[in-house]
Amino acid sequence: MSDRARSGEAAGIITKGVGGTFSVRCDDGSVRLCQIRGNIRLSGLTPLTGDRVITCESGDPDIPFVLEKILPRKNYLVRPPLANIDNLFLFFSCTDPVPDLKLLDKMLIICGKLDIRPFILFSKRDKSPDACDDLAAVYENAGFYSHSISRNEDIPEELINALDSGITGLAGPSGVGKSTFCNKLLGEHTVTVGNISDRLKRGKHTTRHTELFEYGDGFITDTPGFTSLDLFEVGVLYTEVAGGFPEIVRASEGCRFSDCRHIAERQCRVRELVGSGIDEGRYARYREFYEYLYSKRPNCSGGYK
Numbered sequence: 001m002s003d004r005a006r007s008g009e010a011a012g013i014i015t016k017g018v019g020g021t022f023s024v025r026c027d028d029g030s031v032r033l034c035q036i037r038g039n040i041r042l043s044g045l046t047p048l049t050g051d052r053v054i055t056c057e058s059g060d061p062d063i064p065f066v067l068e069k070i071l072p073r074k075n076y077l078v079r080p081p082l083a084n085i086d087n088l089f090l091f092f093s094c095t096d097p098v099p100d101l102k103l104l105d106k107m108l109i110i111c112g113k114l115d116i117r118p119f120i121l122f123s124k125r126d127k128s129p130d131a132c133d134d135l136a137a138v139y140e141n142a143g144f145y146s147h148s149i150s151r152n153e154d155i156p157e158e159l160i161n162a163l164d165s166g167i168t169g170l171a172g173p174s175g176v177g178k179s180t181f182c183n184k185l186l187g188e189h190t191v192t193v194g195n196i197s198d199r200l201k202r203g204k205h206t207t208r209h210t211e212l213f214e215y216g217d218g219f220i221t222d223t224p225g226f227t228s229l230d231l232f233e234v235g236v237l238y239t240e241v242a243g244g245f246p247e248i249v250r251a252s253e254g255c256r257f258s259d260c261r262h263i264a265e266r267q268c269r270v271r272e273l274v275g276s277g278i279d280e281g282r283y284a285r286y287r288e289f290y291e292y293l294y295s296k297r298p299n300c301s302g303g304y305k
């Protein structure tokens with residue numbers, strides 16, 4: 001690489017990427033519009049919002065900078081597409097759309113695996129306060145930060161405090177109010193809010209890209225909604241499922257066998273507690289994920305024993 005290509009180097013963070021052009025907020029506060037350098041393309045890495053990068057001058061007046069290098073990531077997600085995540089605010093509306101608790105539990109497993117702090121938020125409390133509070137209680141009893149919220153109520157202080165450092169991503173299905181929350185925090189019209197289809201009661205995938213905004217000493221990112229997520233495809237192992245179920249991990253101390261999987265074993269404290277200390281739906285999903293990923297384990301011909 002020529003010296004000229006390396007001139008004007010500056011480190012920063014990708015705040016947005018649209019159509020192969022990336023906005024980078026440099027550590028000195030300036031913003032650079034960058035294209036990708038060929039060597040990054042060849043390395044097979046896709047730059048993500050949240051990536052720490054080195055930029056330098058491109059010599060091209062239209063897009064004056066290039067992404068020279070992506071620095072090592074702490075973690076990253078494909079859905080939502082985001083790197084170096086500290087906190088995830090997991091949005092699920094209590095109604096319109098109905099909450100997909102399977103998707104929520106998958107996200108919690110991933111948070112456990114990637115060392116991300118989850119905050120569970122059941123939104124649209126104004127529409128169905130009891131249902132919203134009941135759901136929030138299930139996850140609070142499991143051991144998570146879990147709260148019901150509405151655009152008409154103040155944002156809980158714990159969330160404001162979490163936002164003040166590192167990168168916080170908003171994640172969840174389309175139409176649950178992620179962008180509405182962003183605007184409440186950052187000022188109206190910062191991002192576009194969509195609406196819900198009358199017939200299907202689903203969101204319309206209004207947010208199309210992941211964008212990072214400064215908040216206090218941290219960053220917050222609005223992200224596109226998503227509905228499908230396959231644990232095997234994102235690299236989760238059956239041994240990592242319990243990482244999303246702290247209530248099962250706690251109860252397992254009372255199981256007779258130290259390697260108890262809480263499925264068919266005798267004297268299993270976890271199974272004894274299902275329906276009292278452990279939520280039945282949560283246990284059923286634990287079991288489903290475990291059996292699915294066990295059947296996909298390396299060197300396995302399939303089937304669960």
Ligand SMILES: Nc1nc2c(ncn2[C@@H]2O[C@H](COP(=O)(O)OP(=O)(O)OP(=O)(O)O)[C@@H](O)[C@H]2O)c(=O)[nH]1
Nearest residue numbers: 151174175176177178179180193194205206207225
């Ligand atoms: N009743 C009620 N409606 C809400 C609330 N928050 C958001 N909405 C509505 O829900 C719809 C979707 O809101 P968005 O903020 O665009 O949802 P999103 O999660 O960003 O959706 P995508 O960008 O498609 O992923 C809009 O019509 C909002 O006005 C709330 O607390 N209560």
Ligand SMILES: [Mg+2]
Nearest residue numbers: 178179206207
């Ligand atoms: Mg949105």
Ligand SMILES: [Zn+2]
Nearest residue numbers: 255260262268
């Ligand atoms: Zn057990």
